[in-house]
Amino acid sequence: MQVYADNAATTKMSSTAVQAMLYGMEKVYGNPSSLHTVGQQAAEAMQAARQKIASCIGATANEITFTSGGSEADNQAILSAAAIGARKGKKHIVSTAFEHHAVLHTLDQLKKQGYEVELLPVGPIGTVTAQQVEDAIREDTCLVSVMYANNEVGSILPIGEIGAVCRRHGVLFHTDAVQAAGHLAIQVEEQNIDLLSLSAHKFHGPKGIGVLYARKGIPLVSLIQGGAQERHKRAGTENLPAILGMAAALEEACDHLEENAAKVSRLRDQLVEGLSRIPHSALNGDPVHRLPGNVSFCFEGIEGESLLLLLDSKGICASSGSACTSGSLDPSHVLLALGRPHEVAHGSLRLSLCAENTEAEVEYLLKEIPAVVEYLRSISPMWKDLVRGKRQFVL
Amino acid sequence: MALYTETVMDHFMHPRNVGEIENADGIGEVGNAKCGDIMKIYLKIQDDVIQDAKFETFGCGSAIASSSMATEMIKGKRLEDAMAITNKQVVEALGGLPTHKIHCSVLAEEAIKSAVKDYYDRRGIAYDAKQFPDCENCEGCRMV
Structure with missing residues (x-):
């Protein structure tokens, strides 16, 4: 049996999205900047896609900028807000310790330019409160950037409440909604979101395309210089097939958002319940406010890496936050931010489901995973030390 | 997975010499939990010849494969020959390791030496301390 349970890494494209891309490649192949009929057909298709995406998140079409994906959108959002802040002499930024590296590394870059960055601790279940954010906001705060949902541990953060706090204090609020878009409701007006990043391949759209939503009136810094595309905010001929694929995928995801969430949450809960029976194991992230998949x-x-390799040999595709899978000496910064000790964080497993996963697949996962964990423990000197009391159990 | 050679995958999926030797003559344990790999090698030694070798490993695929290969390489060898095995030889026997996994082969070499040292210590056999790695103070663990 082949079980793809790594949908937080990327998803399979939906046939609706594939069809939309094919249409973009075969039929509306013009350059949206061209004056002629073929070009203008492409421009119209692009505008319709922009409108579709805007509608899905409660925005207007001219607040949508197409990017190469979530990372670019995060970079552009943060650098733009920082530039606005600098003009007013405000160089303090509030974010969280478990953001995606697209956010954290951009903030590192700003630190070198004299910005002060405050990363809020996320506590044992991996979340921050609006109160924490409010307490951190200062006179010179120019940006709050808090992710909508965490990619590794699945916690959903109180974005609406944080947005309200930011609005009250007149501070720009950015949310990295890469894991949320297409899976959780987004309403930028109601939630007081000023800047939002999303990426198409996380909701069954194509790779290499994303969106930066910027509320009307927020000037964006262009990361790529060149032509006048995207109202001078993102040079380069637009990737129209991908844009059409993304719009189709997001519309489809939003149309079925509640039924998909209900179905996937049910599978998730079965998995959590089953895996919790493995001794000395623990769920990471918020047990209640949690991404459906x-x-x-x-x-x-x-x-974790040996766990993934063995699962792969059984047809199971998953991911881990161990150092060996991250290519560095340290395990995932997210698990460390939750307070998991290094040795525990090395033994992490993330399964991320979508609406295409089935009950039969969950049963298969629950049959194979405990067996693989037991086998690896049987050859682990560390496990033996734990069992013999030479080392203390943490979980 | 294309990450590893066929030999590595074979030794990972079907590790040789897994387990513990009761009343082992020498036991070596290297690495640490914080770094994500611990390798433990057990030796049965008679007349300076390694009669049997077994291992237990907490670690990634290449750590398990390196342990498996290392135990295969030292079985039946005289102690001085086992001591001469380098991490490079382990890597070669495995058909190569990705650059960031080379430290797994280093652990295997050190685990062998550490087990032999333990044997010498238990028997009160004199040796040159410089022959053996100083695991406690190695760069690998201090980097974390």
């Missing part, structure tokens, strides 16, 4: 666990006494 996210199941993240730590298993004590084993290492």
